[in-house]
Amino acid sequence: MPITESDIKKIATLAHLEITDEELRALTPQIASIVAYVEQLNELDTSRVEPATGGLTPEGERTDVSRDDMVRPSLGQSLALEQAPEPSHGHFRVPKVLTGSHESENF
């Protein structure tokens, strides 16, 4: 399915990005060509192949990769915030988020 300017607009909106018309015209063919490149994979018949959901070989999938419920040291507040652009009062500080709820917007 060819990628159109309206797809790019939608992706930008979902990513909270503002793009100019100029960028839109430049990005659309670029992204379209990337998608077309990946779409070559559709030429393969995969109807008899199990999807590799975790990106692992069947052997890798059989390897137990879970862990026990044991607390391990965390970074702690100051180290966690060290790389943040605007830490404040022990928090990450971000531009005002508008919401009617104090809980996460989505769940």
Next chain:
Amino acid sequence: MKDGWEVVIGLEIHAQLSTETKIFCGCSTHVGDEPNANTCPVCLGLPGALPVLNRRAVELGARAALSLGLRINETSIFSRKNYFYPDLPKGYQISQYDRPFSERGVLEIMTATRDEGGHAREWRPLTVRVTRLHLEEDAGKNVHEGLPETERYSYVDLNRAGTPLAEIVTEPDFRTSWEAYDYVNHVRKALQWVGASDADMEKGNLRCEANVSVRRVGDERFGTKVELKNLNSVRFMQRAIEFEIERQVNTLEAGGRLTQETRLWDDRAGETRVMRSKEEAHDYRYFPEPDLPPLTVSAEFIEGVRRSMPELPDARHRRFMEEYGLTFEDASTLTRELTLADFYERAAKAAANPRGAANWLKGELLRELDAAGVGADASPVSPEELGALVRAIDGGKISGKQGKEVLVEMFSTGKGAADVIEERGLAQVSDAGEIERIIGDVLAANQQQVEHYRAGKEGLFGFFVGQVMKASKGKANPKVVNELLKAKLSE
């Protein structure tokens, strides 16, 4: 509900699983630590950090699923749910989508019609189809007030990010707000009972959302669906649904149109308000999480979890009625919590009198426990001691009235029943020899009355009983006194 209208409700519950650590990293899930202290590269979403699944979260998820009648899939897949919000540092939430942890539950709950005061009138069973229960991570917390310049900034605390959640979704099977209310309470209790979640709505470790729509009776199609949030207690949810039904019906009857939107309940104002409309809704672009292999659980694992679970509340309720002859209400009270049900069974055994133990537990001890805000597992009176008290009463050692005083003292001092009875000198004298001696003294001191009695003034019998009780300082067993006195007077 106005005539001619029907409401359709579906529910979503998010329950925090009771683990020590987060679902994909070893950070503590402890609440109340300083902001962002319990974070690491995984839950901060730093590049290159890889999630590793917490086994305990899977086990608790399995307990939750089995307690709600769901079928656990041997293979399930974690997916990325993509959206951008500051409380979600990775830009996606690891959740499950097309192959969830468990599906297709059929749950029978009890629901009641309510009077205007909200009191249950009549209970009846209701079958609820539980669509799925899947595992996912919680987001962090955005702080919008209490810090400087909140008109310009929001603050983010990621301690909660990565906390394991079970999301439990139903089919649109509820037709009244009270059915929804009874379902959420059922789920809360089941999750607490099997130890999967603390399920405390006030602490936020159980959150629920309701999808509400109305339609004309007989209409096959669903009406426009409104999602209700910010339901911080089961009662809030019930009120919010009631408000929403009325709002929707009134809008439609006035010829208006409804929009598919999310509305927040404001309990102070007693109304729901638009949060956002679905036009700007997200397209989550789910795809399988490449950093985690499929989650596989064996049939043996599921069976092991099933075996390790306590008998579920409904089954236990039924057994309490059948095995111990309790009434529906008493069995309900005593299966309120797992610890209380366990307490009762031990007390019933110790008392060798299940009905008596039930009466003393629910009538007396439970009142003390509730007043002190203490659970049965922390009761200063052990089940065995409650049993001993019931035996002392049943055996005629003390009266029921004295039993109440003894229990209060047992509760406040933590002493055993026998010790309190002994210390207070309450033990009734049932020893025939001792009572005969007292009777002999009383009759000797009241010769005249004895003659009157023997001459036919039988009303004097009560006088003699009173005198004997007085002489024994109230400790003589009245039943024994009656028998011996009768025998003595008719000599």
